[in-house]
Amino acid sequence: MREPWVVGVSGASGTPYAKAVLTGLLDAGEAVDLVISRAARLTILDETGATVRDAHWKDDVGAWLGRDLGDLTYWPAGDLAAGPSSGSYPARGMVVVPASTAACAGIAIGLSKDLLQRAAEVNLKERRRTVIVPRETPVTRSHLEHLIALHDAGAVVLPASPGFYGSGAQATAQQLIDFIAGKALDAMGVEHTLLTRWKGELNAQRNPLGGP
Ligand SMILES: Cc1cc2nc3c(=O)[nH]c(=O)nc-3n(C[C@H](O)[C@H](O)[C@H](O)COP(=O)(O)O)c2cc1C
Numbered sequence: 001m002r003e004p005w006v007v008g009v010s011g012a013s014g015t016p017y018a019k020a021v022l023t024g025l026l027d028a029g030e031a032v033d034l035v036i037s038r039a040a041r042l043t044i045l046d047e048t049g050a051t052v053r054d055a056h057w058k059d060d061v062g063a064w065l066g067r068d069l070g071d072l073t074y075w076p077a078g079d080l081a082a083g084p085s086s087g088s089y090p091a092r093g094m095v096v097v098p099a100s101t102a103a104c105a106g107i108a109i110g111l112s113k114d115l116l117q118r119a120a121e122v123n124l125k126e127r128r129r130t131v132i133v134p135r136e137t138p139v140t141r142s143h144l145e146h147l148i149a150l151h152d153a154g155a156v157v158l159p160a161s162p163g164f165y166g167s168g169a170q171a172t173a174q175q176l177i178d179f180i181a182g183k184a185l186d187a188m189g190v191e192h193t194l195l196t197r198w199k200g201e202l203n204a205q206r207n208p209l210g211g212p
Pocket residue numbers: 009010011012013014037038039040042043046099100101102103104135136
């Protein structure tokens with residue numbers, strides 16, 4: 001039985017995090033069900049120049065990711081009858097990356113205003129692994145309260161807050177992106193080589209180009 005990871009991309013800045021997580025999942029041979037919110041089309045366009053159209057998703061998502069799509073299925077965000085909208089649809093879990101404050105709020109209160117929010121709520125109620133990668137700064141009390149609600153509902157809240165210990169102070173943007181993607185994949189239990197793991201040694205020799 002096909003048991004995909006649902007990947008929700010919402011309209012926060014940080015679409016390279018989504019690309020790195022998707023790449024990591026596909027590299028690991030995982031099946032993926034992708035949902036891109038309407039606002040995320042704007043951030044993808046703004047940050048990469050790529051357009052994502054429901055009717056042309058294979059071409060558009062392929063161009064955005066710059067690779068073959070493996071076992072990737074795309075569901076339009078407005079399709080509330082899509083597979084991931086039901087708990088009886090098989091799924092290993094879900095990652096929302098990046099997660100806007102609006103998506104965090106909607107998932108936390110069960111708003112289900114689109115497929116992304118509904119699928120996340122379904123994963124939480126089915127007690128499946130759910131990883132939320134919020135991207136906003138600074139934050140209000142209400143943002144924090146929504147993150148606590150998500151935590152209490154069983155989600156791993158994994159802020160897009162990269163550490164520099166793996167790659168050092170000269171880390172490239174890609175290394176910092178991969179750090180967050182790697183931590184998200186760790187939380188999902190998916191193997192990867194995206195980050196350099198701490199070895200218990202200060203000032204260890206670092207590969208300036210990163211990688212394992
Ligand atoms: C270019 C751009 C960047 C944005 N960056 C963020 C951000 O970093 N964090 C955030 O919470 N919202 C951000 N927003 C606002 C969200 O897109 C907006 O709240 C939207 O309603 C989120 O909808 P969604 O959760 O359905 O994707 C940004 C919007 C645009 C157009």
